[in-house]
Amino acid sequence: MTEDYHSLLARREAMRLRDRLLAPAPRAGATTSPSGRATGSAAGQAGAWDGAADQELIVRNLDLVTPFGEVITLLYEAMFERHPYLRKLFPDSMEFQRTHLEHAFRYTIENLHRSEQLAAFFTRLGRDHRKLGVRPVHYQVFEDALTEALRRYAGERWRDDVEQAWLRMLRFVVAAMVNGADGALAEPASWGCTVTRHERRRPDLAVLRVRTFEPYPYRPGQYATLQSPLLPHAWRPYSLARASAPDGELEFHIRRTGPGGLSDALVTRTGVGDSLRLGPVKGTMTLDEDPTREVLIVAGGTGWAPARALLEELAVRRRPGTGAYVFVGARTADDLYDAPALARLENRCPWLRVVPVTEGPGGSEDGSVVEAVARYGDWTDCTAYVSGPPAMVIAAVYRLTVAGVPADRIHHDPVVGAVAPSPPPLGWHTPDGFPA
Numbered sequence: 001m002t003e004d005y006h007s008l009l010a011r012r013e014a015m016r017l018r019d020r021l022l023a024p025a026p027r028a029g030a031t032t033s034p035s036g037r038a039t040g041s042a043a044g045q046a047g048a049w050d051g052a053a054d055q056e057l058i059v060r061n062l063d064l065v066t067p068f069g070e071v072i073t074l075l076y077e078a079m080f081e082r083h084p085y086l087r088k089l090f091p092d093s094m095e096f097q098r099t100h101l102e103h104a105f106r107y108t109i110e111n112l113h114r115s116e117q118l119a120a121f122f123t124r125l126g127r128d129h130r131k132l133g134v135r136p137v138h139y140q141v142f143e144d145a146l147t148e149a150l151r152r153y154a155g156e157r158w159r160d161d162v163e164q165a166w167l168r169m170l171r172f173v174v175a176a177m178v179n180g181a182d183g184a185l186a187e188p189a190s191w192g193c194t195v196t197r198h199e200r201r202r203p204d205l206a207v208l209r210v211r212t213f214e215p216y217p218y219r220p221g222q223y224a225t226l227q228s229p230l231l232p233h234a235w236r237p238y239s240l241a242r243a244s245a246p247d248g249e250l251e252f253h254i255r256r257t258g259p260g261g262l263s264d265a266l267v268t269r270t271g272v273g274d275s276l277r278l279g280p281v282k283g284t285m286t287l288d289e290d291p292t293r294e295v296l297i298v299a300g301g302t303g304w305a306p307a308r309a310l311l312e313e314l315a316v317r318r319r320p321g322t323g324a325y326v327f328v329g330a331r332t333a334d335d336l337y338d339a340p341a342l343a344r345l346e347n348r349c350p351w352l353r354v355v356p357v358t359e360g361p362g363g364s365e366d367g368s369v370v371e372a373v374a375r376y377g378d379w380t381d382c383t384a385y386v387s388g389p390p391a392m393v394i395a396a397v398y399r400l401t402v403a404g405v406p407a408d409r410i411h412h413d414p415v416v417g418a419v420a421p422s423p424p425p426l427g428w429h430t431p432d433g434f435p436a
């Protein structure tokens, strides 16, 4: 009975929120809605919304609300003070959430003038957030808490026009997320799965196979977030390491990067028969529809996982006459944890050149995998795929860009928590991706 009452309330709140998001509001300027269409109903301030103008206003007044970390502290304080029950939806340590939200603020502000890109990103995020049990009513709670935090932090210097710009930005994002959640109603919010294999290849590294209860569609090169009952609120991204799963088994390569996190739990405290959950698939690091160019893959550590899936797919879809190079970086020769699979691929694929690079002796090349790629030759005509530790991804992308590979031919997953070289490539602050 109580549950019925609460779900009725939640539905009513959702309807109210939707009405508000879609209600016409007078404002002149650009007219892109979160669906990417130029319409008369932009998010939040439907009608017309000038993202570039709001970006200018927000950026000009950024000193009122930075460092964001302090605003975010106030935001969560306000939220949990008013709605204590929400606290249990978050992990004990809020560190990851806070960093994530800070990246989201930065990414959104940096891209306000590119509303279609922004809408596409938050539509995907809305689809993904279904796994967290986020309901439309929570967005209203978030808006109230953000408003309170901004006002409290800026104090007397706060201005109404700046607040309105922040709210229009937030409502645009929320409308995109609600669209994304609605559009994904036909698929599960998350997929249950069971661990079928757990191989400890290194003291800090495991290769896991899992079988989902329902089919899990994905493309080679993509990644998924995993969650374990050992750490109920921690969803972390891992790349899928097989091109396809004819036996229904997905593979993940997991390195324990520190104590207490999900990777630690998956490597050291998880075994065959354990249950995990998978979020919706993500990522755009996939092969072109018609891969006509040479392919360069730069993979470091467990970044080998998506590289392997891409190569397996390339073996099937490659156009005759084109080749591929894969540079696999590892700290030591023993850290080349999937060497037999590498050797098999190399033997089976005469068009593939494999270059292992270790920091110490043991690979074909010694030293930095990025330097090895740069030394090797001219990559300007290839399509590049880069995966691995964020600092390595950034260094490789930077090197390739400087060497003349067009940015739209360098594919990588979003990276979080590393410092970009100066000047940073566009769109560097991504709120959702592979953490350092």
Ligand SMILES: NC(=O)C1=CN([C@@H]2O[C@H](COP(=O)(O)OP(=O)(O)OC[C@H]3O[C@@H](n4cnc5c(N)ncnc54)[C@H](O)[C@@H]3O)[C@@H](O)[C@H]2O)C=CC1
Residues within 6 Å of the ligand: 223, 238, 239, 255, 257, 299, 300, 301, 302, 303, 304, 305, 306, 328, 329, 330, 331, 335, 357, 358, 359, 367, 368, 369, 370, 386, 387, 388, 389, 390, 391, 392, 393, 395, 413, 434, 435, 436
């Ligand atoms: N799709 C992706 O991009 C994936 C990213 N990862 C990320 O990879 C990381 C785990 O990797 P580990 O196996 O611990 O890697 P690791 O620390 O063993 O390093 C692997 C390779 O990267 C190179 N490297 C590291 N930092 C570098 C830098 N600043 N410049 C140039 N080269 C550098 C190392 O020399 C080594 O060759 C995690 O951060 C994880 O999130 C993991 C899987 C997929």
